[in-house]
Amino acid sequence: MNSSQAQSGMSLVELIVSMSILSVVLLSMIYGMLINNRMQHNSRLRDRAIADMESVRERLLSTPFEDLATLYPNNSTIPALNNVPGEIITITYPNGDLTEDPLRILITVQWKNNLNATISRSLELLKKK
Numbered sequence: 001m002n003s004s005q006a007q008s009g010m011s012l013v014e015l016i017v018s019m020s021i022l023s024v025v026l027l028s029m030i031y032g033m034l035i036n037n038r039m040q041h042n043s044r045l046r047d048r049a050i051a052d053m054e055s056v057r058e059r060l061l062s063t064p065f066e067d068l069a070t071l072y073p074n075n076s077t078i079p080a081l082n083n084v085p086g087e088i089i090t091i092t093y094p095n096g097d098l099t100e101d102p103l104r105i106l107i108t109v110q111w112k113n114n115l116n117a118t119i120s121r122s123l124e125l126l127k128k129k
Contacts, residue, residue, distance in 0.1 A: 038114055041114050042113045042114060045084055045085070045111060045113060045114075045119075046111075046119065046121075048082040048083075048084050049082070049084045049087055049109045049111045049119075049121065050109070050121060051081075051082060052080065052081045052082050052084065052087065052089060052109060053089060053107050053109040053121065053123055054123075055081055056078055056089055056091070056107050057107060057123060057125060060072065060091070060105055060107070060125070060127065061125070061127065065101075065103070065127060065128075065129045068098065068103070068105075068127070069098045072091045074091075074092055074093050074096065074098070075090065075091075075092055076090070076091050077089060077090050077091075078090075078091065084111045085111060085112045086110070086111050086112035086118070087109065087110065087111040088109070088110045088111075089107065089108070089109045090107070090108045090109075090110075091105065091106070091107055092105075092106045092108070093105060093106070094106055094124075101128060101129045102126040102127060102128045103126065103127045103128075104124065104125075104126060105124070105125050105126070105127055106122060106123070106124050107122065107123045107124075107125070108120060108121070108122045108123075109121055109122075
């Protein structure tokens with residue numbers, strides 16, 4: 001073989017380098033997709049927990065004022081409605097006086113995300129007689 005002829009194709013070293021670069025790019029893309037999937041899952045959990053809180057708000061607003069103290073006493077909890085992991089919905093009356101008009105009501109929902117961290121959101125509303 002003549003040394004002045006150009007060699008065609010890739011050498012083994014060039015092939016290994018190009019495969020290494022390709023594998024790093026692909027692994028980065030897969031990692032990004034996994035992170036995106038976790039974020040979407042947490043977002044769905046948050047949406048379901050907030051929907052539960054809003055459902056409780058509608059229940060409270062539709063309940064007659066006189067029945068609130070018996071149906072929903074201070075620091076009462078309501079079972080989860082949308083099967084959110086670790087969800088607890090708590091109803092409190094910050095002023096403690098259930099006869100005041102308007103009545104301040106605080107609804108707090110807590111749940112666990114996919115990393116088992118506790119997340120909490122609150123909603124305050126006023127109910128008039």
